[in-house]
Amino acid sequence: MSTFLGFPTRRGAKTLPDGGTHHGAPGTTAGPGWADDVPHPDAPLRWGETFPEAARQALQNTQLRRNLAHATSTIRAKRAAVVGEVPDWEALRDAGSTIKAHVMSDLPHLLEELERNVTARGGVVHWARDAAEANRIVADLVKATGETEVVKVKSMVTQEIGLNEALADEGIAAFETDLAELIVQLADDMPSHILVPAIHRNRSEIREIFLERMGDAPPDLTDAPRELAMAARAHLRRKFLSAKVAISGANFAVADTGTLAVVESEGNGRMCLTLPETLITVMGIEKLIPTYQDLEVFMALLPRSSTGERMNPYTSLWTGVTPGDGPQEFHLVLLDNGRTKALADEVGRAALHCIRCSACLNVCPVYERVGGHAYGSVYPGPIGAVLTPQLTGSTGRSDPNNSLPYASTLCGACYDVCPVKIDIPSLLVHLRAREVDQDRGRPTAWGAAMKAASFVMAKPGRFELAEKAGGVTRVLGGSKGRITSLPFPGSRWTDARDLPVLPKQSFREWWATDHAAHEPAPPASPEDPASPDTTGGPR
Amino acid sequence: MSARDDILARVRAAVITDGAHLGDAVAAQAPISREYRTTGEHSPGSAEAVEILVDRLVDYRAIVHRAATETDLARTVGELLADARSVVVPPGVPAGWTGTLGDGTAVVQDSREDRRTAAELDQVDAVLTASRLAVADTGTIVLDGEDDQGRRAITLVPDLHVCVVRTEQVVHTLPEAVTILAAHPTRPQTWISGPSATSDIELSRVEGVHGPRTLHVILLG
Numbered sequence: 152m153s154t155f156l157g158f159p160t161r162r163g164a165k166t167l168p169d170g171g172t173h174h175g176a177p178g179t180t181a182g183p184g185w186a187d188d189v190p191h192p193d194a195p196l197r198w199g200e201t202f203p204e205a206a207r208q209a210l211q212n213t214q215l216r217r218n219l220a221h222a223t224s225t226i227r228a229k230r231a232a233v234v235g236e237v238p239d240w241e242a243l244r245d246a247g248s249t250i251k252a253h254v255m256s257d258l259p260h261l262l263e264e265l266e267r268n269v270t271a272r273g274g275v276v277h278w279a280r281d282a283a284e285a286n287r288i289v290a291d292l293v294k295a296t297g298e299t300e301v302v303k304v305k306s307m308v309t310q311e312i313g314l315n316e317a318l319a320d321e322g323i324a325a326f327e328t329d330l331a332e333l334i335v336q337l338a339d340d341m342p343s344h345i346l347v348p349a350i351h352r353n354r355s356e357i358r359e360i361f362l363e364r365m366g367d368a369p370p371d372l373t374d375a376p377r378e379l380a381m382a383a384r385a386h387l388r389r390k391f392l393s394a395k396v397a398i399s400g401a402n403f404a405v406a407d408t409g410t411l412a413v414v415e416s417e418g419n420g421r422m423c424l425t426l427p428e429t430l431i432t433v434m435g436i437e438k439l440i441p442t443y444q445d446l447e448v449f450m451a452l453l454p455r456s457s458t459g460e461r462m463n464p465y466t467s468l469w470t471g472v473t474p475g476d477g478p479q480e481f482h483l484v485l486l487d488n489g490r491t492k493a494l495a496d497e498v499g500r501a502a503l504h505c506i507r508c509s510a511c512l513n514v515c516p517v518y519e520r521v522g523g524h525a526y527g528s529v530y531p532g533p534i535g536a537v538l539t540p541q542l543t544g545s546t547g548r549s550d551p552n553n554s555l556p557y558a559s560t561l562c563g564a565c566y567d568v569c570p571v572k573i574d575i576p577s578l579l580v581h582l583r584a585r586e587v588d589q590d591r592g593r594p595t596a597w598g599a600a601m602k603a604a605s606f607v608m609a610k611p612g613r614f615e616l617a618e619k620a621g622g623v624t625r626v627l628g629g630s631k632g633r634i635t636s637l638p639f640p641g642s643r644w645t646d647a648r649d650l651p652v653l654p655k656q657s658f659r660e661w662w663a664t665d666h667a668a669h670e671p672a673p674p675a676s677p678e679d680p681a682s683p684d685t686t687g688g689p690r
Numbered sequence: 691m692s693a694r695d696d697i698l699a700r701v702r703a704a705v706i707t708d709g710a711h712l713g714d715a716v717a718a719q720a721p722i723s724r725e726y727r728t729t730g731e732h733s734p735g736s737a738e739a740v741e742i743l744v745d746r747l748v749d750y751r752a753i754v755h756r757a758a759t760e761t762d763l764a765r766t767v768g769e770l771l772a773d774a775r776s777v778v779v780p781p782g783v784p785a786g787w788t789g790t791l792g793d794g795t796a797v798v799q800d801s802r803e804d805r806r807t808a809a810e811l812d813q814v815d816a817v818l819t820a821s822r823l824a825v826a827d828t829g830t831i832v833l834d835g836e837d838d839q840g841r842r843a844i845t846l847v848p849d850l851h852v853c854v855v856r857t858e859q860v861v862h863t864l865p866e867a868v869t870i871l872a873a874h875p876t877r878p879q880t881w882i883s884g885p886s887a888t889s890d891i892e893l894s895r896v897e898g899v900h901g902p903r904t905l906h907v908i909l910l911g
Binding site: 284393419474475476500 | 692693694696697698700701702703704705721722723724725726727728746750801802803805808809812825827828829830835841842843846847864865867868869871872875876877878879880881882883884885886887888889890891892893894896898899900901902
């Protein structure tokens with residue numbers, strides 16, 4: 152065993168000059184009964200190769216694709232059924248979208264209002280510019296309690312800042328309590344989905360992980376989901392009952408009351424939010440909603456979009472400290488970590504409206520095939536492709552995050568299902584333009600290709616010569632009729648997609664032959680079955 | 691500059707462009723749209739609203755019972771808890787509700803002033819509470835920590851929850867519920883929709899993980 156629960160080791164990671172981290176090919180750290188762990192990166196928003204390279208590797212994993220296809224099709228059907236029964240769904244989406252736009256525009260005021268209300272109810276508010284600052288604050292708060300163990304509710308933002316690893320460095324063990332997060336943590340893996348972090352695992356892999364890593368899994372454990380869930384219940388029960396400190400994220404923070412909301416299913420959230428003496432909540436500054444009444448919109452949108460349920464089993468709402476009920480010490484850490492950068496982009500800021508439902512992942516044809524790890528960020532899928540590069544900013548041309556806005560066919564399914572109507576396809580195009588603009592004035596392969604094409608096409612003689620040279624492509628393509636790999640600079644194209652070979656006969660050659668044979672007859676109608684050219688014409 | 695001032699300055703710089711506050715532009719373009727339903731067709735406590743609630747509760751594997759009177763209620767509670775060695779009750783639960791419990795079922799008291807520890811609650815088989823309200827559309831029961839519902843821990847640690855909902859507390863839609871709850875927004879709330887569940891393993895739903903694995907709902911009235 153290369154890891155102790157709560158102290159995941161970082162393996163195979165090397166730090167790049169730009170501060171990001173690349174790890175080796177997946178598949179190198181697998182346990183005995185499961186495959187393709189992704190080791191913990193130093194930068195949870197920038198790990199692995201560029202998207203095309205990571206996608207190419209992911210696509211070779213047929214088990215992953217089977218797991219994903221099953222999971223995403225199941226959840227798509229559930230979502231469609233429960234959304235279909237809401238007659239005012241579109242009106243709710245409009246409300247969600249416009250409320251979030253107002254939150255962004257009024258953020259300075261709303262943040263101060265939230266701080267005031269949380270403080271008035273006995274909470275302590277902290278502010279963190281970036282991940283390191285947030286981790287420092289949380290570690291110091293835990294140390295102040297004298298504890299060396301904390302229980303955690305599943306939270307995207309603490310994944311984003313690599314909190315568990317930072318706490319481990321300080322000698323504090325963080326125990327994930329969400330079943331899927333537990334699976335991911337035990338396997339020393341990375342989450343691959345916002346809602347179902349272990350969506351890439353099937354039941355037999357989960358059984359193997361539990362038997363190998365849990366320590367107290369029953370030896371006769373089968374792969375029945377109920378048995379696996381009960382093993383997790385038994386494993387975590389003692390932790391819950393004895394934990395003194397809990398760490399959570401927040402789904403919503405209500406500015407006008409100071410109320411925090413955590414939406415969950417298993418009850419692990421309630422355990423963490425209720426039983427410990429100290430609660431530390433970390434949340435991005437964009438998670439605000441203006442008024443308590445606005446919960447009627449977001450609590451209608453989120454569960455149906457997320458798990459495909461009319462309502463999730465448990466939602467906890469708390470405001471500061473309630474004497475005699477729940478944690479008597481409450482800290483709220485408000486995190487920027489790139490959000491103000493995204494906010495400053497008038498188009499891109501819409502990505503901050505996201506309520507992390509993950510509906511866009513489940514409908515995305517790209518996500519369904521490559522899975523979450525290929526995005527190299529804790530925020531995968533369509534929303535990750537617009538959120539991640541904005542949070543990190545670009546470190547330059549070699550930044551793998553530059554490739555994320557291309558991880559889409561722009562089919563628009565993500566926009567259709569987004570409960571707060573984030574126009575993800577338009578954001579993707581906007582970010583692509585931003586990436587291209589970075590390269591303006593620099594020599595690029597694309598620019599060189601365009602210059603060459605313009606030279607060739609300027610004179611008919613040059614074009615004809617170039618067409619003849621096209622015969623070379625048939626040699627490269629071989630019997631497949633497709634070129635899958637060209638040397639640089641052609642590799643810039645073939646890295647991402649295949650190139651068809653050019654046909655034997657060019658259009659100009661066909662025209663010349665065809666018209667020599669049929670002069671002066673008019674061109675045959677394409678519908679004419681007797682046309683002699685249907686087999687000899689260009690493909 | 692403190693992190694607070696720094697972040698607030700960055701936020702202000704981001705939303706105020708060319709001297710104009712973004713908020714003004716957003717307000718002009720798209721005022722907040724509230725065209726959604728804020729009330730349902732069925733009035734609070736109506737037979738139709740209750741029927742929808744029952745349908746949703748059953749769908750999420752809660753076990754639903756009806757009690758026309760407090761006497762019926764007490765009898766049902768007695769039956770449901772016949773095998774329970776102990777039941778924890780908050781201070782505001784009417785004494786009559788536990789009146790038919792057998793000698794084998796100890797009644798454990800818990801209040802904000804006199805709290806049972808988590809370890810003690812772990813030894814208790816069941817919990818009996820009232821509720822603040824229920825939402826028919828979503829099959830949701832809301833507890834807000836008042837005396838007849840108790841501290842959040844007591845409805846969490848025991849494995850069986852018997853929850854009493856008065857039919858007049860049943861509203862049709864979520865906005866109607868939020869409007870009622872907004873009168874006391876800072877009370878600690880738990881919204882419960884069926885027993886705890888997980889879909890983390892191949893998205894197949896398993897009921898009963900960390901919260902009470904069995905949820906009995908008694909509709910009173």
